[in-house]
Amino acid sequence: MTSYQDFWAQQPQAHTTAHIIRSDAEALAIARQLSQEFKQLAVERDQERRLPFEEIQKFSQSGLWAITVPKQYGGAEVSSWTVAQIVALFSGVDGSIGQIPQNHFYALEVLRNTGTEQQKQQLYREVLQGARFGNALAEFKTRNAAQKHSQIQTVEGGYLIQGEKFYCTGSLFAHRIPTLVKDAQEREFLAFVPRHSEGLELIDDWSGFGQRTTGSGTVKFNQVFVAKDDVIPFDSAFTQPTLVGPFAQLIHASIEVGIARAAFEETLQRVKQARPWIDAGVDYASQDPLTLYELGQVAVDVKASELLLKQAAYAVDTAKPKPTVDNVAHASIQVAKVRAHSTDIALLASSKLIELAGSRGSQRNDGLDLYWRNARVHTLHDAARWKYYFIGNYALNHILPPRRGTL
Structure with a gap:
């Protein structure tokens, strides 16, 4: 069984060029074909807890992970109804695969609302080339879900992140792992952390009896450096x-x-x-x-x-x-x-x-x-x-x- 370390050891540092989808109709057609392909071994993947690395690679390379990128940045900017139909299609054949891109689309929506023009150009470009964003938002050891202990500290040239996250759906498959952090003034930010960052530890310890292959385990940040341009405001997306x-x-x-x-x-x-x-x-x-x-x-x-x-x-x-x-x-x-x-x-x-x-x-x-x-x-x-x-x-x-x- 392929581990995430083995998978990433075989991947190039740069993203390979993905197909670029141009319309809602094209996105739906590709989703119908690809979802049926993924259906074939869904039960085996679940029973063996075989993480769908090859399937997720095909998924993102098909262009479907870039369908919400705005047209002005080269994306299809499909309707929310098209996104919903596509997610439902994949979830019907394999609930885990259907859930994995959820936080990717979520991060792109935060970016659309609070990112700078330069940040949008960079991150949208990566996604159009096939980059996948995971998630490190929730924390397991706090008194309630609203509390966050993960901290971000300003240093020369960027920030340092210290903290631990759980329920990190898609993190094992991701090129970047957007993580929710707070600064000393309690402001919240979303940091798009590159997966090969020093001090970043991914642990494949998700043991849920369902959604078994979502890769929703633990992510630890041990003084992980992140560039200034890779951090966007998060709290203003809700204020x-x-x-x-x-x-x-x-x-x-x-x-x-x-x-x-x-x-x-x-x-x-x-x-x-x-x-x-x-x-x-x-x-x-x-x-x-x-x-x-x-x-x-x-x-x-x-x-x-x-x-x-x-x-x-x-x-x-x-x-x-x-x-x-x-x-x-x-x-x-x-x-x-x-x-x-x-x-x-x-x-x-x-x-x-x-x-x-x-x-x-x-x-x-x-x-x-x-x-x-x-x-x-x-x-x-x-x-x-x-x-x-x-x-x-x-x-x-x-x-x-x-x-x-x-x-």
């Missing part, structure tokens, strides 16, 4: 109305919608192979009235999530030209709706798959549990119950939702 939060959550919802849809489609195939319940009085499980009832409920919920996802993506795109307090709040609520619903339906659809497939659906070789395990772990990212609270408070009391990436 003013921006779409950083809604866009990030839209991608998370896409992951769950993709898992739910794929689980439902798999259920349709498995029911055709299952035996009917003894009391149904029919020859085939596909004629069982109670099975059909269950399928009907899931079908409605999956479609509802897909429509909510589309509605949310349109709200994000509508606000994008000129974000305001009101249209960003509206987009946030629309995203919260699909995020809450996709949590529920991803868990339901993946559970019903095993139930309606019958006893044979529990066989490990078939890997039907993969959908539920991926859904259960990903839906822990942030609580659906709080989404419903913010939606209700907005609808009844006109209280604007919080402006952050966890709504």
Whole structure:
């Protein structure tokens, strides 16, 4: 099994030139073809916990990791709806692969809002050439998720970073690892740390029972130097109305919608192979009235999530030209709706798959549990119950939702 050290030892220091996608239609066509290729060994990768280095290399080289780069910098700048559809496609075939680029797109959205012109030109250029950004945002050892202990200190020519992060999805596959840090004045910054930086330690210690190959382990920063031009403001992306939060959550919802849809489609195939319940009085499980009832409920919920996802993506795109307090709040609520619903339906659809497939659906070789395990772990990212609270408070009391990436 290839380790991340072995993989990176074989990679050139410079990024190889990736394909450049020019339109939404081209992006979707490439995603459909590539996602089907990745589907072939998804169960094996999960069961063996084989990290998808080759797949992620193909993914980024296809140009799909650069689709949000603005047109003025040479990118396709596809719609949020196109991004959502692509993430859902890959998440349906492999939830881990679908989640890996989430923080890459998130970092690019922060860059779009708070980076300087020089920073945008440099980092967008790298992404167009095939560079991948990971993430080192969350911390495991703080009292709550809002606390951050990782620090940045000014030195000659740049900064030094000291700290430790966990849940660092995609870090093992990344050319740069954007990390969230605070300075002495408690201001937050996002530092785009090159993966070969001295003092940077990546640990492959993610042990979640789902999303097993996302590379979401530990990243340690031991006095890691980062150049001044590789650090951008982070807190200002939330003190003013921006779409950083809604866009990030839209991608998370896409992951769950993709898992739910794929689980439902798999259920349709498995029911055709299952035996009917003894009391149904029919020859085939596909004629069982109670099975059909269950399928009907899931079908409605999956479609509802897909429509909510589309509605949310349109709200994000509508606000994008000129974000305001009101249209960003509206987009946030629309995203919260699909995020809450996709949590529920991803868990339901993946559970019903095993139930309606019958006893044979529990066989490990078939890997039907993969959908539920991926859904259960990903839906822990942030609580659906709080989404419903913010939606209700907005609808009844006109209280604007919080402006952050966890709504």
